[in-house]
Amino acid sequence: xxxxxxxxxxxxxxxxxxxxxxxxxxxxxxxxxxxxxxxxxxxxxxxxxxxxxxxxxxxxxxxxxxxxxxxxxxxxxxxxxxxxxxxxxxxxxxxxxxxxxxxxxxxxxxxxxxxxxxxxxxxxxxxxxxxxxxxxxxxxxxxxxxxxxxxxxxxxxxxxxxxxxxxxxxxxxxxxxxxxxxxxxxxxxxxxxxxxxxxxxxxxxxxxxxxxxxxxxxxxxxxxxxxxxxxxxxxxxxxxxxxxxxxxxxxxxxxxxxxxxxxxxxxxxxxxxxxxxxxxxxxxxxxxxxxxxxxxxxxxxxxxxxxxxxxxxxxxxxxxxxxxxxxxxxxxxxxxxxxxxxxxxxxxxxxxxxxxxxxxxxxxxxxxx
Numbered sequence: 134x135x136x137x138x139x140x141x142x143x144x145x146x147x148x149x150x151x152x153x154x155x156x157x158x159x160x161x162x163x164x165x166x167x168x169x170x171x172x173x174x175x176x177x178x179x180x181x182x183x184x185x186x187x188x189x190x191x192x193x194x195x196x197x198x199x200x201x202x203x204x205x206x207x208x209x210x211x212x213x214x215x216x217x218x219x220x221x222x223x224x225x226x227x228x229x230x231x232x233x234x235x236x237x238x239x240x241x242x243x244x245x246x247x248x249x250x251x252x253x254x255x256x257x258x259x260x261x262x263x264x265x266x267x268x269x270x271x272x273x274x275x276x277x278x279x280x281x282x283x284x285x286x287x288x289x290x291x292x293x294x295x296x297x298x299x300x301x302x303x304x305x306x307x308x309x310x311x312x313x314x315x316x317x318x319x320x321x322x323x324x325x326x327x328x329x330x331x332x333x334x335x336x337x338x339x340x341x342x343x344x345x346x347x348x349x350x351x352x353x354x355x356x357x358x359x360x361x362x363x364x365x366x367x368x369x370x371x372x373x374x375x376x377x378x379x380x381x382x383x384x385x386x387x388x389x390x391x392x393x394x395x396x397x398x399x400x401x402x403x404x405x406x407x408x409x410x411x412x413x414x415x416x417x418x419x420x421x422x423x424x425x426x427x428x429x430x431x432x433x434x435x436x437x438x439x440x441x442x443x444x445x446x447x448x449x450x451x452x453x454x455x456x457x458x459x460x461x462x463x464x465x466x467x468x469x470x471x472x473x474x475x476x477x478x479x480x481x482x483x484x485x486x487x488x489x490x491x492x493x494x495x496x497x498x499x500x501x502x
Contacts, residue, residue: 136476137400142489144480145459149402150415152474153461156481156490159375159396166357166374167196169391173361178202178221178350180372183468185497186477187215189375194219200243202370206231207500213242215496221245221350223306223370225253225273225281231502232256236264245269247306249283251294258298269303270295271350274335276328277309285331289338296344304348305339307332308370313355314424318385325359332365354381358390378467380424398430398484399462399470401444403454411453413460416442420462421469427462430484436462472498 137151147153170177181190181201190201190212200219203209209220224247226235238244239261246268248254254270261268272291275282283291288305295302312324332349339346350368352360357374360366373381376397386392401415418441420427426436426444433450446453446460454460461484464470471477475498479491 134475136478136492138478138489138492140489140492144484144487144489147400147478147489149400149459150419151400151478152471152476153398153400153478153480153484154376155396155398155484155487156479157483158394162375162377162393162396163192163196165391165393166371167198169357169361170369171197175361175366176368178368178370179375180223180353180370181212181217181497182208183372183471184375185211185471185495185500186493187212187217187496188491188493190215190217193375199368202372203497205500205502206235206238207502208497209244210234210238211497211500213238217242219243221269221271223247223271223308223350225249227253227256229256229260232260233263235268236260236266239266239268240264243269245271245303247271247273247281248291248295249273249281251291254291254294254298254300258300261300267301270300271303271306272335272339273306274331276307276331276351277324278311280310282306285334286338288335289342289344292339292344292346293342302344304346304350305332305335306351307335307349307366308351308353309356310353313353314380314384315355316384318387321356321384321387322359325356325363329363329365336365354393355384358387373467376467378424378470379428379463379465382463395430395463397464397467397470399427399464400478401460401462403446403456403458403460406453406456409448409453411446411455411458412439413444413446414442415444415462416440418442418473419470420464421466421473423469424466427464430461430463432460434460471495474498
């Protein structure tokens with residue numbers, strides 16, 4: 134599909150609906166997180182499943198990130214094809230057909246993967262041996278998410294299984310996803326304390342088996358300041374800080390942590406207007422709603438569900454905008470919103486008077502396997 138704009142176009146020329154990055158805001162977010170990581174002596178490995186873009190991943194590594202995380206092998210393959218050279222699949226890969234691809238990918242880049250079962254370790258070892266390659270292996274520990282991961286006490290035995298196969302044991306994957314969206318800072322801090330206790334117990338179980346534990350990796354946009362302060366996490370996996378969706382913005386700010394700006398928007402246009410409402414051309418095909426409907430930027434309007442192709446704007450303080458007007462939407466959840474689009478329109482100079490500086494492909498769009 135043709136992109137919604139070309140380099141050099143003015144903001145008014147961007148066709149709608151379109152996924153637009155405010156480059157000035159994004160670069161400020163990028164610099165703030167990179168500086169935070171440097172100041173706190175932790176590595177930064179942002180989650181690229183959020184933006185799915187080789188261009189953006191390269192910007193993050195140029196700013197100091199050691200590499201990126203993804204959740205799917207196909208995401209890793211797509212970003213590696215764009216020159217991203219250090220990727221952690223922070224998820225389990227079990228299917229032998231996928232592991233064969235993983236072994237081949239590990240011939241080309243520095244690759245890491247998470248494991249939480251003996252079967253997973255055994256199959257991973259066989260695939261890497263068949264490909265003549267090597268990968269870093271993190272034992273995933275359940276630190277409160279209630280999803281993947283072994284109990285902390287079981288981490289030592291699984292690390293021993295990794296080492297017995299001659300694989301590179303790289304440390305502990307300790308991500309607590311649910312903690313990211315707890316609204317109060319106190320709740321998030323308490324969740325991190327729990328995660329830190331679990332991660333320390335996992336480290337102890339591993340070292341009790343005579344294995345060094347080089348790194349604990351995890352954390353996210355909602356908890357990164359608490360993760361870094363713990364002294365346990367050596368690497369942060371925050372990703373959404375770069376774009377800051379409406380859901381993360383609803384969190385109470387963390388004291389003494391950098392603030393991030395909205396940098397990702399859906400540009401929409403009013404196509405119809407009633408007496409007490411207006412209708413824009415951006416429905417569910419343009420933005421994900423798993424974390425709520427988008428928020429209207431810069432206007433006192435409520436966005437209501439209009440279906441796949443439409444959004445309904447109802448006044449709270451402002452009058453409904455007229456037909457042809459531009460309305461900027463802040464997505465509720467950036468990751469799945471990005472996955473709905475083929476391109477980012479990267480805008481320099483702001484949403485009102487900006488110019489298109491770049492058009493970036495969403496390289497890993499639809500990479501669900």
